[in-house]
Structure formats: structure tokens, C-alpha cells
Amino acid sequence: MTIPPASNLVAKRREGGITRTLNDIALITQRNLLLDIRNPAVIVGATGFPVFLMLIFTASFARVVVPQGSYVDYAQFLVPLSIVQGLLFSTTSIGTALYNDLDSGMDTRLRTLPIARSALLAGRISAGAGRLLAQVIIITLVGYFIGFRFQTGIFSIITFLLLPVVFASAFSWIAVFFAVKAKAAESVQVSMTPWLLPLTFLSIGLVPLEGFPEWLQGFVAINPVSAAAQALRGLATGGSAIGFVLETLLWSVAITVIFSTLAIRAYQRRSA
Amino acid sequence: MNSADLHSKAQSLVKLRHESGINRAISDSLLIAWRNLIRLSRTPAVIVSVLLFPILFFSGFLLAFERLMSFQGIDYVQYLVPIITLQAMFFTAMGSAVTLAKDIKTGMLQRCRAMPISRAAVLGGLILAYLVRAIAATIILLTFAHLYGFRFQTSFIAILCYLVLTLLFTTTAVAGYAVFALVLRQPDLVNSLLIVPYAPLLLLSTGFSPVENFPQWLQPIVQVQPVSHTAAALRALVNGTELLVPLFWSLVWLIGLLIAFSLIAVRLYQRVS
Numbered sequence: 001m002t003i004p005p006a007s008n009l010v011a012k013r014r015e016g017g018i019t020r021t022l023n024d025i026a027l028i029t030q031r032n033l034l035l036d037i038r039n040p041a042v043i044v045g046a047t048g049f050p051v052f053l054m055l056i057f058t059a060s061f062a063r064v065v066v067p068q069g070s071y072v073d074y075a076q077f078l079v080p081l082s083i084v085q086g087l088l089f090s091t092t093s094i095g096t097a098l099y100n101d102l103d104s105g106m107d108t109r110l111r112t113l114p115i116a117r118s119a120l121l122a123g124r125i126s127a128g129a130g131r132l133l134a135q136v137i138i139i140t141l142v143g144y145f146i147g148f149r150f151q152t153g154i155f156s157i158i159t160f161l162l163l164p165v166v167f168a169s170a171f172s173w174i175a176v177f178f179a180v181k182a183k184a185a186e187s188v189q190v191s192m193t194p195w196l197l198p199l200t201f202l203s204i205g206l207v208p209l210e211g212f213p214e215w216l217q218g219f220v221a222i223n224p225v226s227a228a229a230q231a232l233r234g235l236a237t238g239g240s241a242i243g244f245v246l247e248t249l250l251w252s253v254a255i256t257v258i259f260s261t262l263a264i265r266a267y268q269r270r271s272a
Numbered sequence: 273m274n275s276a277d278l279h280s281k282a283q284s285l286v287k288l289r290h291e292s293g294i295n296r297a298i299s300d301s302l303l304i305a306w307r308n309l310i311r312l313s314r315t316p317a318v319i320v321s322v323l324l325f326p327i328l329f330f331s332g333f334l335l336a337f338e339r340l341m342s343f344q345g346i347d348y349v350q351y352l353v354p355i356i357t358l359q360a361m362f363f364t365a366m367g368s369a370v371t372l373a374k375d376i377k378t379g380m381l382q383r384c385r386a387m388p389i390s391r392a393a394v395l396g397g398l399i400l401a402y403l404v405r406a407i408a409a410t411i412i413l414l415t416f417a418h419l420y421g422f423r424f425q426t427s428f429i430a431i432l433c434y435l436v437l438t439l440l441f442t443t444t445a446v447a448g449y450a451v452f453a454l455v456l457r458q459p460d461l462v463n464s465l466l467i468v469p470y471a472p473l474l475l476l477s478t479g480f481s482p483v484e485n486f487p488q489w490l491q492p493i494v495q496v497q498p499v500s501h502t503a504a505a506l507r508a509l510v511n512g513t514e515l516l517v518p519l520f521w522s523l524v525w526l527i528g529l530l531i532a533f534s535l536i537a538v539r540l541y542q543r544v545s
Binding site: 045052053060067194201202211 | 344484
């Protein structure tokens with residue numbers, strides 16, 4: 001019997017094709033989610049931070065921001081930002097997780113397998129989305145405890161829970177891009193935090209627009225975090241949310257398109 | 273030389289080694305401090321957090337709350353700088369905890385324990401190195417705040433006292449976080465739990481917002497905790513207001529905690545095997 005030459009086998013293996021790609025992404029997603037589920041401390045730890053900040057900010061700044069109102073009023077105002085902020089900061093841990101895959105040999109292993117080459121990155125993003133969704137739910141539940149309430153219908157509530165996941169997933173691509181470029185595990189955090197902090201602080205999330213100095217109000221108004229926070233506020237409390245929801249989605253799509261392209265390119269160029 | 277001889281020779285050498293004495297403690301601490309400093313200077317993440325984080329937090333809080341605070345009659349630039357200074361000191365101490373946890377994991381601490389060096393040196397060296405970082409962070413922050421219009425309304429001596437009190441706070445914080453790291457040991461665990469002491473102490477204080485703004489039931493806690501007293505004392509040194517009461521309570525807290533943390537830390541270190 002004649003053994004077919006190896007080059008035939010290599011030529012036969014399919015790494016492309018849309019079904020193939022989706023299957024591979026699903027597989028890697030499943031692997032990542034399993035790792036998360038078996039190590040829930042990661043999600044709880046990552047959620048602890050925004051929850052903590054939300055509780056403490058409510059206690060210390062409610063009377064500054066809404067002098068005539070109660071703590072409950074500020075909780076209603078603050079929960080959306082806490083969700084957006086918490087999720088944006090956990091994109092850093094998604095990027096770091098990808099860095100660990102690249103660093104640990106997982107990536108080398110995958111590159112020898114006939115699977116879609118985007119699977120490692122996309123699988124990380126979609127598993128990350130699962131992580132983010134868990135966080136949204138936890139933060140919202142804690143928000144309920146301090147007086148946050150949905151005053152809208154079921155459709156708005158579902159959008160409320162999913163929109164931040166879509167928005168933060170776009171930022172996950174930025175973190176993933178930095179992770180592919182990174183040379184040390186800490187550098188993902190170092191390249192994300194310095195601009196995430198001002199982005200989340202200088203938004204209509206902690207404080208209303210009128211609280212900021214005039215020269216800054218322009219930036220605060222166009223800041224995507226402001227759009228996301230206002231969209232969530234609309235979805236929770238009622239009022240016109242559609243415009244902000246669309247704005248948030250537009251930002252998400254733009255960031256996703258740009259940074260997924262950059263990240264996949266950088267990944268292909270990176271020698272395993 | 274037979275083995276009994278060897279044994280008694282070893283015994284006499286062990287007896288000879290000095291692990292105590294003040295000179296010994298100082299020179300060993302300096303040596304370990306130098307090692308820590310070299311390590312700090314080679315970590316880019318540290319440099320970013322020293323330079324950038326205090327400035328980012330200062331700008332963030334100032335821009336977001338200055339106007340709203342002015343409705344309560346507070347000049348927020350002058351109010352905010354002390355607590356951001358203390359926040360930078362917390363970051364410093366948190367960095368020291370991570371360093372120490374890594375030393376435990378890699379066996380550096382066991383190595384130090386096996387050597388005839390002062391038992392206080394590991395903690396002392398850690399504190400000294402991070403005090404250098406603290407001074408750098410404070411000077412950078414004060415310079416930056418100056419650009420926003422922050423001014424000391426008092427004398428030069430008050431500025432020096434400001435620095436000294438800040439450094440005392442750092443010493444206590446580093447000692448406290450050293451206990452934290454020696455108890456938890458795992459770098460990942462230390463890293464993820466760093467904010468547990470930090471966030472409530474810092475934010476549930478009168479540093480960012482006066483006590484009247486807190487819920488009634490929380491006010492007693494907010495008022496008595498060490499960060500509130502220290503921030504109040506620092507504010508007094510900046511603005512020339514009533515100093516003695518907050519300074520007294522701040523010193524009581526900081527020195528008391530420092531003694532307690534140091535004793536516990538040295539104890540825990542001796543148990544590292």
C-alpha cells in the first residue's frame with residue numbers, strides 16, 4: 001500500500017470556510033468558558049471591584065451630585081456607569097488571558113492544528129462576552145440591593161443586559177490587540193488603564209454634564225462611555241433611549257471592525 | 273576532621289552570626305532596599321503607575337466634582353490634593369505587597385531567612401525602597417497639582433511636615449500590606465485582594481467628601497478611621513486651619529498601627545520556612 005505524501009494531507013486540511021471557522025471558534029469559546037466556570041474566583045474578583053466602587057461612590061458622592069435627592073436616586077443614576085466601567089476594566093483581564101494563551105504554548109499547539117486561524121482570538125472574545133454577561137447580572141443585582149430599579153418592560157431589560165456586553169466586547173478587541181503585541185503579561189494592563197480611567201471618569205456617568213467645566217463638556221458629550229451610560233439609564237428608567245442605544249452600537253461596531261482587523265493582522269504576523 | 277568536630281564548628285559559626293543589633297539591622301535593610309530599588313527601576317508598569325495614576329485620579333476627581341463641590345462651598349483643588357497623595361501612598365504600599373509575595377513564591381524570602389542577616393531587614397528594606405518611590409510620587413503629584421492652582425497657604429515648615437506625615441503614612445501602609453502579603457502568600461491572590469483594605473479606607477473617608485455627605489449610620493466609622501484623620505491633618509497643613517486635633521489622632525493611629533504591623537510582620541517572616 002502506498003502512503004500518500006504528507007503534502008497531500010496538508011493540502012487537504014481545511015482551515016477556512018465559514019462553518020469550519022464558526023465551529024472552531026465555538027470550541028475554543030467552550031474551552032475558555034470551562035476554565036472560567038471551574039475558577040469562578042476570577043469572575044467574582046473582577047466583579048468585586050466595580051461593585052465595591054459603586055457602593056462606596058453612592059455613600060460618598062450621592063449628596064454631592066443630587067443634593068436634594070436620596071441615596072436611591074443616585075444609585076439609579078450610577079448603576080449604568082458602574083456596569084460600563086466594570087466591564088471596560090475587565091476587558092483588561094480578557095486581554096491578559098489571551099496573552100497567557102500566547103505565552104503558555106497553547107497558541108503554538110493550535111497553530112499546528114488544522115483549525116481556523118482566527119479561532120484563538122475570536123474564541124477569547126466570545127468567551128469574554130460570557131464573562132462580561134455574568135458581571136452585568138451580578139452588578140445589576142447588587143444595584144437592586146441599594147435601590148436601583150427597572151421602570152421599563154422586559155424588552156428594555158434584555159437590551160439593558162446585552163448592550164454593555166456588546167459595547168465592552170468591542171473594547172475587548174483593543175485589549176486583545178495589545179495582548180498580541182505585548183511582550184510581558186503586565187503590559188496589557190499598562191496599555192489599557194491609562195486611557196480607560198479618564199474615559200470612564202470624564203463621562204456622564206458619575207456626574208451630569210453640567211458638573212464638568214465648559215472646556216471639557218465637548219469631550220464628555222462625545223465620549224462613547226457617556227453614550228453607553230445614557231443608553232442604559234434610558235433603558236432602566238424610561239425615556240428616550242433609542243438614540244443613545246444606536247450611538248453605542250455604532251461605536252461598538254466601529255471599534256470592533258478597526259481593532260479586530262488590527263488584532264488578527266498582528267496575530268498572523270506574530271511568529272509562534 | 274571528623275563529623276563531631278565539623279558539627280561543633282558549625283554550631284560555633286551559627287552562634288557567631290549576628291542577626292540582631294541596630295547597626296546590623298540598618299546595613300542589612302539598606303542592602304535589601306537597594307535590591308528592591310533596582311528591581312523597581314526595571315519594571316515599566318511601576319513607572320507608569322508612579323507617574324501617571326495619581327495624576328489621572330487627581331484630574332478625574334477634580335474635573336468631575338470641582339463644580340459640584342463648589343456648590344457646597346468647598347475649594348476642591350485644595351481639598352483633594354491630600355487624599356490623592358494618600359491614594360498614591362496606597363498604590364506604593366500595594367506595589368510593595370506584590371513584590372513581597374513574589375519574593376515568597378520565588379524563594380527569595382527563604383534565602384534571606386537562611387542567611388545571617390537581621391530579621392528586620394526584609395521588612396526594613398521593603399519599607400525603605402518604597403519610601404523612595406513614595407517621595408518621587410509625592411513630588412510629581414504636588415508639582416502637577418501646582419499647575420491646576422493648588423497652593424500651600426502656609427509656611428515652608430508646613431510643607432516639610434506634609435512630607436513627613438505622608439512618609440509616616442506610607443511606612444504604616446507598607447508594613448500593613450507586608451502582613452497582608454505574608455499571610456496570603458500567593459501573588460495572584462495578593463494581587464486580586466489588594467483593593468480590599470484600600471478602597472473602603474480611602475473612599476469611605478472624609479478625604480474626598482466631607483462627613484455630612486455620608487449616610488448617618490456610616491458617619492461615625494468615616495470619622496474615626498485613620499485615613500480621615502491623616503487627610504484632615506494634611507489639609508490643615510495645606511490650608512493653615514486647625515491642625516492639632518487631626519494631627520494627634522493621625523499620629524496615634526499611624527504609630528500604633530505601625531508598631532502592631534511591624535511586630536506581626538517580623539513574626540510571620542520568622543515562620544517562613
